[in-house]
Amino acid sequence: MSSPIHSPQGNWWIAGVSVLEKTWIRISVVWCLILFASMIVWASYGKQNQHGPTYRVSTSEYIQKVQDFKKAGTQTEEGIIPADEHIYVAAARFSFDGFPVVLKAGKQYQVHMSSYDVQHGLSIRPEHALSKQMSLQLLPGYEWVLPMKFDEPGVYHVVCNEFCGVGHSTMHGSFIVQR
């Protein structure tokens, strides 16, 4: 009897392996290679990839950048219309800065993101489809720049989904995407 609580007898390395077990291992290897490949393929051809440069930044520098962004943009009742394709947003305990931002559908923006204090989450979804959700991690000291393009107009709500203190569920911001 080959028991898991006794030392195996003889040379177990050369003992036979069931055909079905070997088949399953081959299937598994192929499947794992597909899993690996799909990330690389999507990185080249897919439209959702969280690639973008990160820069070190001090909190005071980044506060200044967001202030400059707000000043350069046009203040409207809906929110800030950015002066160019660069958008600067930030999370702080317990609110977002730089929001709401008014965007044009179909236009690509460079979204700069950081935190003024601790770790936060930036979780975005359109009001009309909660399942279309995407989440990013924001770290103090790091300015992350990600290109984003919203094709569907609508209000995209932003909440913080990283615990940043007792008041964190009150954090809210929005991207207003217009035609």
Add this chain to the structure above:
Amino acid sequence: MIKELFTNDYGPDGFRTCSVTGMRIDRTAENFVKIFGLTAVVALVMGGISAILVVLTRWEVVGLLPPDAFYNWLSVHAWNLLIFWMVFMEVAILYVGGPMVLGRKLPAPKLAMVGYVLMLVSAIGINWSIMTTSAPDQAPLLTSYAPLPSSEWFYLSAIVFILGTVIAALPFFAAIWQEKIEHPNRSLPLVAFGAFITAIIAVEALLGGLITYIPTYMWRIGLIEHIDAAWYRQMYWIIGHGSQQINLAAMVTVWYFLTHVVGGAEVVSEKVSRSAFILYLFFINMGAAHHLMADPALAASWKVWNTSYAAYGAVLASMIHAFAIPAGLEAGRRKRGAGKSLFGWLWSAPWGNPVFSAVIFSIILFGFMGGITGVLMGQMQLNLAWHNTWATVGHFHATVVLGTTMTFMGLVFFVIQTMFKKELIMAPLARIQPWFYSGFMALATLMMMYLGILYGIPRRHASVMDIPGTDFNFGAAEPLFVIFGIAALLAIVGGILFAGISVGSLLFGKKLEPSSVFRPAASWTGDGSAVHLQSMRGTFTFTLIFLAVFVIAYILNWYLLSRLWEIG
């Protein structure tokens, strides 16, 4: 009465022979297994109490706790269930997998005692520091993400707990060492080998914990001025995820052990199963990188390499075990004529024994729910849709609750009957406990996954039905929350049932001769044919069903991702 729990009929050399497993058991090793196991159950009870408060808060129809209390109890929930219940059990498993399986004395029992005391004191310290959190400190949750500060006593206790665990693991390593000195040409039994791999993975994780918590403690008490958030995340996840990989490796080891002693499973290929453990050793540690997929400061190539090289080496290992363990059961039972049809070997198994049903449910639910979702959220781009949603919480409830906790519950039932030699009280309830608990827990877990993926419900929130200052809220998800709330409460009832039966059996259970409940391993005789030549077509069918579900879930997730706006 307490003393009675720690007595058994040992011979003059301090050993007894277990009538079920045939193992030669050393008195000291057995007593430590009992002490660590009982402490683990206390942590489970503590975690279960906090679970009630957490569920009744997140189900906002009740909305029990205010946010500050909620986050404290959520932290208590995480530390007691993910860490203390698991780690105390795992030390017990090391002492079973090392000294007991090898028939040796527990080396250096004083170290075991020192380790235990340090672990116990620091576990109490962590609970106490969480409960007394006050501004500017925040509840640590599991992650205590710097630079958000937690109590300095929390970090200090975490350091002591890690040291205590390392010390408690030393007698295990010593037993393996002695065995190899005495029998250099004898392979370790598979269970001892699995425990050995588990222990190495554990030490890696624990060292990562020291690298994380010592500087963080120094930062918290002001010796270091600045702590970098990205650095913290990298270091933290060495232990944060590493500790869960200890759970995985320990659980798989227990699967081999219990399917054998309760169901008559054999090892269909030592080579394949051991190679899979070796894959864990080399590849599983970097799987921790999947927590950093939505982070800045890391290159895409770093993310793809670390999740893929690592995760898929480990995924492959898990897929191999997913075949090898049920195949062991199938081949072992077929060899003895238990069931000729495709699944006859399974239907004829001892389903009325809660040890058996707990293990089988944990294998199935871990694979289908925990394993698949783990791969999905570990894919760099798919992680965008999973990160920090409640679906990730669903994933680790599938792995750690439906998988590890269920397995460990089965093991506790086994230990109560074979080491404490007590009959399980309320036998009919004990019989249905694994069905009840895993059924409702699976439903609650599924709801967390749906709520996270289909409604984007964030994790770690006291309330999502009302966000002050905006009309926006997650009210659309309310119906699923109802199912979640009811299922979770019923699962907790299943947990209470477990604790009640365990503690009740120890205190009031009748004295039991274990071989009257479990078939002694020595009586499992077959027709003498080689185990790898037995049919494994039932297992193969199961694994093909598993693969089909995997592929469908995989394609569905990429489809959902492709519908999002363009990023990157």
